Amino acid sequence: MRHTPKFARQLLGASIALGLAAPASAAFIDDSKAVLDARNFYMNRDFRQDGAAQSKAEEWAQGFMLRFESGYSEGPIGFGVDAIGLLGIKLDSSPDRTGTGILKSDREAPRRAQDEYGEAGLTAKLRASNSTLKLGTLQPVLPALMRNDSRLLPQTFRGAWLSSNEVEGLSLDLGRIDRVNQRDSSDNQEMTVFNGGKRNIVLGSAKTSDEFLFAGGRYQWTPELASSYYYGGLDGIYQQHLVNLVHQLPLGEGQSFKSDIRFARSSDDGGSNIDNDAFGALFTYRLGGHGFTAGYQHLSGDTGFAYVAGADNALVNLVQINDFGNQDERSWQARYDYDFAGLGLPGLSLMTRYLSGDNVDRGTGLSEGKTWERNTDIAYVVQSGPLKNFGLRLRNATTRSNIGSDLDENRLILSYSLSLW
Template sequence: MRNAVKWSSLALAVAMGNGLIASQALAQESTPGVGIVEGATATLSSRTMYFNRDFRDADGNSDGIREEAATGMVLDFQSGYSEGLIGLGFDVTAMGGLKLDSGGGRTGTGILPVDPDGTAPNEYAEIRGTVKGRIAEDTVLRYGTHFVENPVVAYEDARLLPNHYFGYSVTNESIDGLFVEAGRMTDRGEMAGSSQTDGAYDVEGEDVSYLGGSYTFNDALAATLYTSKADEMWKRHFLGLAHTAELTDGLSLTSELSHYHTSDDSPGATTYDNDATSLALTLGAGNHGFTVAYQRMNGDSGYSYMDGAVFLANSVQYSDFNAKDERSWQARYDYDFAGLGIPGLTFMTRYITSSDIDTDYEDIERDSRWERDTNISYTVQNGTLEGLNILWRNATVRQAAGGVREWDGDIDENRLIVSYSWDLL
């Protein structure tokens, strides 16, 4: 049935495309286009990552390490559109990973796949494509691979390579300040080395439909509203508000509110009923940023998700603080070293602590956890290596093993990431 849906949708898309092309010949006016080749862009992105996750025992000693290094490459080609009222085009994305370091007992970081014998392959690759159509200048239809990113459906890009969806969508920006989109994603393809890979090269996820968008009222206020349905899992709605108030010269206050309402739509015993809310306040003072955030979970379960769609303030490097009944607070500090004459160098540190976790385990002594993160990033500003970025991410997590997820426990984590992009077209 899944393949039948794919091919029938493709046939419909082709039929519509042929009809639209024919209609162009009869149109009295057409919108000029730059052409499929003339409007094309191509970018080659490279990311080299060293990943170390050290699991700690109850006494703080090392209890096992996941440690690997790899290089990933992503070639993203996007054609322009053919001329006329209806413009047609296509996109191609090729991805590949190369093992630099791995070994028995150290696999499972998520940046490399794991073969049945427990080792990581030396390399892996895949290529994906999309057909697209543009109506006038403000409506785009797509069929094929999607890197969709919104609060209810979002691809992941926190490891070596991004994962992606297969499906169809339409976006519209005909009203100034308003972005609207709708779509149905029928497969979630997870390239090994993507954020939530399970060792396979491709994973079929639940079908999910979505509708929503965002509206920018002015330079200070924006709102986001989405609804979605993941088949036989849940129905989910999202509301987001962002406001920036200019207090004085060089001093501003940004408020960000996010709220998810999830209702159960599964036939089994699993329940997904949840309300997740977060509020973050950021005081910007020149090159400094000070943030406090509060997040809470209500309902019969924690906040469940199957991709990167967790647009909450306390979803951070390792934890999401999304367990049943969990309450969490965050304090964060950012600094841009341009203020000291070092443009391109930035620093961030944050601390999140939580309580009231409903573990459903009578023998769990702790119902709380905390995480401390530190990021240091530098982007080369000029010269031969202009644009090269070096990022170090450190996380320290302390939590009750088995209390939130079956693999949870105390960890120390370090990620070193070097990335660079070339504009080929």
Template sequence: MAPTAIPLANTLLPGRLSGACLLSFGLLSPLAACADLIADSQLNLGLRNFYLDRDLRGDSSPTSRVGSWTQGFDLRFQSGYSEGPLQFGLDASAQYVYRLDGGGGRGPDTVIPYDDSRGEPLSDYGRAALTAKLRYGKTELTIGEHRPRLPVAFFDDSRQMVSTFHGFQISSQEIQGLSLTAGRFDRIASRESANHEKLYLFTRPNGPRHVSDGLNFAGASYELLPNLSASYFYGQLEDIYRQHYLGLSHKQSLAGGYQLKTDLRYYDNREDGDALYGDIDNRSYGLMGALSKNGHTLSLGLQRMLGDSGFPTLNGFTPQPWLVNWSALAFISPNEKSWQVRYDYDFSHMGVPGLQLAARYLRGSGIDRGNQLSDTSENERGLFLSYVVQSGPLRGLGFSWMNIHAQLKHGSDFEENRLITTYTWKFW
């Protein structure tokens, strides 16, 4: 039987939450009032209808086509905080996905779990989690489920169910312009899994899984000038890798109403401790420049991988969009040098707010395949169109279409289409 979401309906009723608040926090802070926990709380239900079709072309692919059509639900409760200097809160979430179509012998599609014994994806799956919050001033401790956007850990929202990390995180903004973050994640629930698993490196589908006890991380971002910021992060996936990240971001107003945004990003990845995956030798340099005016944005990205290893990624090919050329192909192979050109347009400048278009082309070359094999190359074209209703009873309803065409000199080419409809129902 497929796993399903843990029902949260009873725990989200205001009266029951007030009682739970007094029970949970009374021992820690008897004088803390729970009224603001409810008054400042939010309950939202995110709806996502997701269709994916990938047409694989090449003899090396085990199947010619994968894909599915699913309906997803993402219920999120976010409490306010109790009163007093030391404030408490409690969040809860439940995700559930139902497969509308996509069986019939198709292979794994990176959207929903695949049942090898039946030769088809599961009909449904889900999961739920809690997050406890503790705040003092502008410093917050969170324990439980997280959806981080950090250079060393980034959640995945590219498919149907959102991936989440589990552990604790401390963030502080006590000093103006300085943001500090530290924590430890010991488990992850990837986008196509109903389970919370220990962390490991994604090597290939059904590749070796050497689990780590946890990911320790710490970092800081500082606004050096009003238009210049810098950041540094350190991550340690115990007994697998150590990761250093440095970033600079600069914004500049130019003559004629143009705006220029420049990002420099650097990663250094090495093995750690018992080196469960062997030696890791990877350094990544990235530069992204974006020139904007009147809704038009033209971007150019350059990226270089150095060393004998590819860039390390976590369970389920968890994305790392802090790499400037991250995409469907990722462009993270050993010694790969890649570039991209991208064009974006916001149609609000033509009187159609909510409509956006993006097109990009990426190419990677010099990929080291090892074993004295010749180098290889790859390229990817992407076209993205989205619209969000701006007013009326359907305000907030979103539609998007994504078309990806990938070509690999050694491997299976593919063309992929994604059609996504989203809406968030706000209960309060």
């Protein structure tokens, strides 16, 4: 499916027309908003191990994301509509450098990146009291299902999602997903489980599923303490229970200590061998503009951690390249953040971290699997003037492993967000 640049204007016009077809309501129009996000993305990934089939993946592209959100019609049940238009344009690529994930490529060799690709999505929404039902294109960011937005265009899902905030401090979610549109695709597809690295997941006759169910909630016990429980299940492949506890301890002016504890239990759903317990903990001490974080993650069971392929996940050691979610893997991380606002440079930030994992089950007679990764992230967002909200981010990563690819990676991302109304 190919799209021309004018599809975004057509999509926005159709969305507004759908909204105006609802019962007349000033709030429907007055509370609506439209935002255009532009993202320029360059990515270079060098494969450093001997015998690599491809020496590097290197591409450059321009992306546009048009988001429209209406208000709600009047009455006990308010109706509204959201719309999203996504367009990616190739600036530089070649068949021997594809595979970055920022462009859609042909399925047959030679795998050339397409000149442009896009997606248009509509979401109907109903609101009653403090509960909202959405039907159509969705982008959940929940422990059980997290859309991925780490490339040119975000991943989207199709389904139904009911969220409720009827009780103060309590948020509840219930939903069903039947299709996914990956970040470098314009096609809705059935879902499967990610099985990279040494997860050692074995599927039965059904390799994909058209039903992902999720349910759960988060409760804010006090301003400092929150906990959550979520269930996620990919029909016929796996089911999962996730628990999270977050505590923020104030330590005086400009100081705090945050604890983030996570546990997930994954098991098969009749069509796989999935069996995994994942424990993770992050502890962050903040002093002024400084942030010091230590993390630990421990996996056990017959397989690695399970989640929907292409999405993000709830592991504490999910970083730029790896998530350290292989079978029996133990990993730790040390991280440092700095906000330069204290030096009179608001909008400038730095993050650097190092992670190391070991004890991965590589199979009978083989030594344990090991991986390490180093990340550095420098970002700046213009705070005022005609270029306000213009952002620049440079991301660098290096990873070495005896269970996967040795990589050196750089990403340069320029972004700008413009409110249309």
